[in-house]
Structure formats: C-alpha cells, structure tokens
Amino acid sequence: MIRFFISFLAISLTINIQAQNNTGASIKQRPFLLPTCEIITPTFLGNFQRNYYGNVAPDALNVKWSFYLGYGKTVISRKLGERIWAGAGWTGQPLLVKEDTSLFIIQGAYDHHLKKIDAQTGKLVWQYAFDDVVKGTGTIWVNPDTSDQENKIVILQGSRLGVGNYLDSKHIPSYRAISYFTGKELWRLDVKWTSSYSRDVDGSALIYNDTAYLGLENSLFTKFNPDYRKATLKDGMLQPAIYKETCLYTRQDAINHKNNVVTESSPSMLDSIIYIASGSGHIFGYSLKEDTITWDFFIGSDIDGSAIVTSDSCIIVTVEKQYITGHGGAYKLDPRKPPDKAVVWFFPTEDKKYSSWEGGIIGSASVNDSYCVGNQPKLCAFSAIDGNLYVVEHSTIDTTHKVKGHNGVRLYPTPKLLFKYQMGPSISTPLIVGDKIIAAGYDGIHLFKMDINLHFSLLSKLVASFESTPVVYNKKIYVASRNGYFYCLSD
Numbered sequence: 001m002i003r004f005f006i007s008f009l010a011i012s013l014t015i016n017i018q019a020q021n022n023t024g025a026s027i028k029q030r031p032f033l034l035p036t037c038e039i040i041t042p043t044f045l046g047n048f049q050r051n052y053y054g055n056v057a058p059d060a061l062n063v064k065w066s067f068y069l070g071y072g073k074t075v076i077s078r079k080l081g082e083r084i085w086a087g088a089g090w091t092g093q094p095l096l097v098k099e100d101t102s103l104f105i106i107q108g109a110y111d112h113h114l115k116k117i118d119a120q121t122g123k124l125v126w127q128y129a130f131d132d133v134v135k136g137t138g139t140i141w142v143n144p145d146t147s148d149q150e151n152k153i154v155i156l157q158g159s160r161l162g163v164g165n166y167l168d169s170k171h172i173p174s175y176r177a178i179s180y181f182t183g184k185e186l187w188r189l190d191v192k193w194t195s196s197y198s199r200d201v202d203g204s205a206l207i208y209n210d211t212a213y214l215g216l217e218n219s220l221f222t223k224f225n226p227d228y229r230k231a232t233l234k235d236g237m238l239q240p241a242i243y244k245e246t247c248l249y250t251r252q253d254a255i256n257h258k259n260n261v262v263t264e265s266s267p268s269m270l271d272s273i274i275y276i277a278s279g280s281g282h283i284f285g286y287s288l289k290e291d292t293i294t295w296d297f298f299i300g301s302d303i304d305g306s307a308i309v310t311s312d313s314c315i316i317v318t319v320e321k322q323y324i325t326g327h328g329g330a331y332k333l334d335p336r337k338p339p340d341k342a343v344v345w346f347f348p349t350e351d352k353k354y355s356s357w358e359g360g361i362i363g364s365a366s367v368n369d370s371y372c373v374g375n376q377p378k379l380c381a382f383s384a385i386d387g388n389l390y391v392v393e394h395s396t397i398d399t400t401h402k403v404k405g406h407n408g409v410r411l412y413p414t415p416k417l418l419f420k421y422q423m424g425p426s427i428s429t430p431l432i433v434g435d436k437i438i439a440a441g442y443d444g445i446h447l448f449k450m451d452i453n454l455h456f457s458l459l460s461k462l463v464a465s466f467e468s469t470p471v472v473y474n475k476k477i478y479v480a481s482r483n484g485y486f487y488c489l490s491d
Contacts, residue, residue, distance in 0.1 A: 034149050034181070035099035041471055044093055044137035044204035044266045045364065045429065049309035052370045054472025057436035061447050061460040064476065064488040065122035070111030071484055074133045074160055077167075085110040085133055088480035090363070090427050091202065091266075092468025093137040095155070096478070097180065105478060106155055106180070107486060108134030114157050114178060119478070122488060126183035130176065131162035136202035137266070137469075140180065141226050144210060148229070153180035156212065156226060158201025161191075165199075172199040173237055175216065177228055186228035187238045194218040194247070195254040196261045196279075203306075204266040206274060208288065211243065215263035215276045221246040221286065246293060249280035257281070257302070257323060265306040265364075268315070273335065275307040275315055283307060283317055285335055297339040299331075299406050300324050305364035305429075308380075310394060314344055316367065316380055319406055321351055321359030326408030328360015330382050332394055332415070345397060346405050346412040350386035354425040354442075357385045362427035363469070367394060371434050377454065379418070381437055383426035389439045389446070391419035391456070419456045421448070429469040438477060440466035445479065445489075462489065 046052030071086035088109045095106040096119070103119035110133040116125040138157035146152065155178045165172055173188035191199045198217035205214040205226070212226045225231075225241040232239060249261035261280040268275050273295070274286040279302045285295030305318035314334050321328035327348035334342050351359040365382040372378060380394035392415040402411040424443030431438045437448040437456070444463040450456045464487075470479035477489040 034152075037153065038098040039140050039142065039153070040096040040098055040473060041093075042095065042140040043206070044091055044139075045306065045308070045366070045469070048206050048208070048269045050266065050268045050306050050364065051308055051310070051367050053366060053431040054433050056475050057433040057438060057447070057472045058475040058477060058489065058491045059449075059459055060491050061445060061462040061477070061489045062491065063462070064490045066488070067117060067122040067124070067486045068484055069107070069109040069115070069480060069486050070113075072111040072133050073163055074110075075163055075166070085482075086484035087482045088486070089135055089467035089482060091137045091204075091429070092135065092480050094471045094478045094480070095138060095140055096471060096473055097140065097153075103473070106138060106140070107480060108136070108138065108157060108159070109480070110134070112159070114138070114155065116180075116183060117486070119488065128178050128183045128185065130159040131165070132160035132174070134159045135200070136264075137204045139205040139207065141207050141212070143227060145227070150181055151179045151186060151228065154178070154186060154226060154228075155180055156205045158203070160200045161198070167197060167199060168193065171235060171237075174199060175201040177226060177240070187231040187240050189224070189240055190235060190237060191216050191218055192220065194220060195249065195251070195259055197259040198262045202264040206267040206269060208269065213267050213274055213286070215248060215265065215267060215278065217262045217264060219248040219261045219263045219278055219280060221248050221263070221276060221284070244291065246286070248276065248278040248282065248284060253280040256300075260302060264304045268307045268309050270309045270313060270315065270335065275335065277303040277305060277307055277317055279303055281323065283315075283333065295335055295339065297333060297342055301328065301360070301406060304362050308365050308367055310367055311369040311372070311378065312395065316365045316394065318361035318363065318365055318382060320357065320362055321385070322357075324406045324408075326404055326406045327351060328384075328406070330361060330365055330380070343405070343412050345415045346403055347390065347392055347414055348403055349384040349388065349390070352386040354385050359385050361385070363429040366430055366432050368432040371432065379432055380415070381430040381432050381439070383423070383428060383430050383439055383441055385425050385427075387422050387425050389419070389421045389423050389426075389430060389437075390417065391437065392417050418454050421446075421456070421458075427467055431470060431472060433472045438470050438472065440468070440470055440479060442466070445470070462487075
C-alpha cells in the first residue's frame with residue numbers, strides 16, 4: 001500500500017485578495033495556512049501497482065448521501081452525432097484526500113467538470129470545466145518543491161476530445177493539470193493526431209521521480225514533466241515539457257484494427273519496468289533503465305484494462321473478445337520470462353454480446369495481495385461482459401484441465417475458480433477489500449462477504465447503472481453512477 005503525507009502546518013502562504021477594510025485602505029495580502037494533507041488514493045486502483053482499493057468496507061449499501069453530478073453533451077463522430085451522458089462512467093474512480101480531519105473527493109463527471117466534493121456532506125467545493133465529458137480517473141501529484149504551496153498538490157486529468165472538435169481538429173488539449181486547492185488550470189497538453197482514431201485521454205498517469213508516464217488514447221506513450229513551472233507557451237497554451245513519445249502500435253496493428261489502436265489503460269510498475277496495455281493488442285514493458293520498450297506480449301485483441309501487479313511479481317491483464325478467434329478473459333503473465341513463455345494461466349470468459357461488445361473483460365482485474373495476512377489465499381476478481389463476476393485463486397492452478405488461449409489453439413493452465421455470480425454485464429473493476437468484494441455493473445452494485453472457508457454471500461445490492469469503479473474508505477463506498485448521481489454508501 002502506498003500512502004502520501006504532506007505537512008503544511010508550519011507554512012504560511014501569502015495570497016493577494018481584492019478587498020478593502022472598513023477604513024477604506026486597500027488590503028494587499030493576508031496569511032493563509034494550508035492544511036495537513038494525507039493523499040489516500042492518489043491514482044486509479046490506489047497505487048502504481050494498481051492493487052490497493054481502500055481500507056475497511058461497510059456491511060451494507062445504504063445511501064448516506066448523494067450528489068447530482070449533472071449531464072453533458074459529447075460528440076461520438078461526424079457520422080454518429082451527439083449524445084447526452086449523465087453522471088460519470090468508465091473508469092471514473094474517485095480520488096480521496098484528507099485535509100486535517102476532513103475528507104474530500106476528486107471526481108470527473110459527464111457534465112464536463114472535474115469536481116472537488118466534501119465527503120462528509122456531499123457538497124461541492126469547486127469545479128473545473130473541461131471541453132467535453134470527463135471519463136477517466138486522474139492522478140494526484142505532490143510537487144516536492146515547497147516554494148509554491150498553493151499549487152503544491154496537482155491533479156492530472158484527461159477528458160474526451162472536446163465538443164466542437166473532431167479527430168482532424170488542429171488542437172485537442174484533452175489533458176490538463178489542475179491545482180488541488182484552487183481548482184485552477186496550470187497547463188494543458190495538446191494531444192497529437194496519429195493513426196489511432198481517438199485523441200481522448202482516459203488513463204491515469206504514473207509518476208516516478210517526478211517524471212510522468214502515460215499512454216494517451218492516440219497511443220503515444222508519453223514521458224513528460226508534470227511541473228507547470230517547466231511548461232512552455234506553445235500554440236497559445238502553456239504545455240508541459242515532453243521528454244519522449246513512444247508509439248504503442250505498428251502500421252500493421254492499425255490496419256488490422258482499422259485504426260482502433262487506442263490506449264485507455266493506466267500504466268503500472270514492477271521492478272523498474274512500466275507495463276502498459278494497448279488497444280493495439282500488446283502488453284508492453286517499458287524499461288526505466290533503458291528508457292525504451294524491452295518486452296512485448298502480443299494478444300491481438302482490443303485491451304482496455306490495466307496490468308495489475310501481484311505479490312509474486314507477475315501481472316494480470318484482461319482481454320476483450322475482439323479481433324481474436326478465441327475467447328476473451330484474463331491472463332496472468334510472468335514478465336521476467338520471454339513473452340512466448342510468460343503465460344502462467346489463462347481464464348476464458350463466455351462469448352456474449354452486450355451493446356457494442358462481443359464478450360471478454362473491459363475493466364481491470366483486482367487482487368487481494370495487499371490485504372493478505374500469513375498464508376491466506378491470493379484471490380483475483382473480474383467482471384465480464386457475459387454478466388458474471390468471477391473470483392479465482394490466482395496462485396493456484398486447476399490441475400484437472402487446461403483451456404484454449406485467446407487464439408483458440410494453444411492450451412494453457414487455468415486457475416482454480418472459487419466463485420461465479422450472475423450480476424449482469426459490467427465494464428467496472430470489482431474491488432477486493434479484506435473479506436468483502438464490491439462489484440458494480442449495469443444492473444447495480446453488489447456487496448459480497450467471504451468467510452474463512454471461501455464461501456461467498458451477497459450482503460446488499462443497490463439498483464442503478466454503473467460503469468465507473470468505486471473506492472472504499474472507513475466503512476464507506478464512494479461511487480458515481482450513469483443515472484447522474486454520485487453516492488456515498490455505508491452501513
């Protein structure tokens with residue numbers, strides 16, 4: 001588990017205000033004390049291994065409060081036209097920050113705004129307007145330089161390409177840096193036009209040694225400086241310093257996928273290697289030491305989920321049923337081995353169409369490795385388009401049979417299945433927190449409990465449509481719905 005602590009109690013910040021006192025004299029400055037901050041969830045799935053989801057889950061899904069996020073217009077394409085979307089969607093996980101004793105939520109929404117919400121009251125603190133709906137989860141970065149306290153905590157957040165913009169528009173500034181304390185913009189990144197048919201940004205940046213790494217939806221793996229003081233004015237926009245861009249597709253990938261080589265996942269890190277899944281069909285390993293891609297596991301399908309790091313130094317990746325002859329599902333890979341020998345196991349899901357999907361898994365998997373004590377079994381959960389929640393023991397192989405991989409030919413080991421529950425189709429990531437599993441989908445959000453014998457029972461269900469991923473903190477669940485509302489759920 002990764003936690004970030006920042007102490008500001010002894011620091012006085014001077015800010016300008018526009019006011020006069022009762023004598024008519026101008027008041028130029030006043031002291032302002034920043035709070036002591038604990039960043040509880042700084043990025044998608046809790047940390048840069050994408051395997052921490054909160055501390056203690058509740059025993060029920062009662063609505064403590066709800067906040068109306070609103071709705072907004074987005075344009076699918078010139079041909080398909082406009083849509084009105086409400087609430088928030090994939091990946092859409094809330095970020096949590098504790099200021100002194102007060103908890104606050106950072107949430108992107110389909111009304112085009114990034115919002116800061118008081119977690120105790122459900123009241124809006126500030127909101128920042130993007131040019132389009134905000135889908136993905138942001139990343140919170142703490143600038144180590146203490147000279148600018150007001151902008152010391154920064155939110156890096158993406159959006160869709162902008163209402164009024166199209167793929168061939170000259171400028172698409174769909175990635176922004178926003179001050180956590182003020183909600184003001186610090187810089188914007190103009191996302192380039194490539195062979196990918198998207199210029200949105202859904203992923204959550206990984207920041208290592210104050211350098212940011214992120215796969216944009218144009219499928220350029222971008223290494224950049226998140227500090228606005230190192231940004232430069234370009235095309236009328238203050239833009240961050242770009243160190244390097246690495247293409248995450250080949251020309252043949254773009255042909256095979258008809259330009260659907262979009263990168264929507266969030267990068268994860270294991271042993272100084274950053275792993276990033278791309279819609280081009282690859283799981284790439286980018287070496288920080290060599291500053292280039294050194295590992296490439298090719299599947300060929302569209303891949304949207306992030307690589308989840310396990311305690312035995314493997315990664316678990318999810319596979320959509322598209323462009324492949326076999327089933328979608330989940331792979332556990334050992335990236336210390338060459339790609340052709342890296343498969344630990346494959347778990348196929350059923351082929352079942354829903355909306356525009358043909359099957360497989362769209363969201364990410366989750367593991368309980370951060371919560372295990374002693375010899376507790378290592379579990380992995382994923383929700384599929386076929387409508388099932390699956391829980392497997394990711395460290396144990398089912399020796400009774402093997403399964404065909406994504407190509408429908410090669411046989412692989414498969415993990416032991418512990419629990420399967422028909423909850424309706426889902427693109428959200430289920431969470432394993434202690435002895436609880438929280439799984440959201442289009443038919444509602446479900447809360448399960450498992451006992452020491454790995455028997456599972458449903459504790460509670462809330463009916464609403466969910467695409468986003470929840471977060472858990474102190475017996476409360478925070479999650480946004482497609483019905484327009486953001487919920488705080490508790491006992």
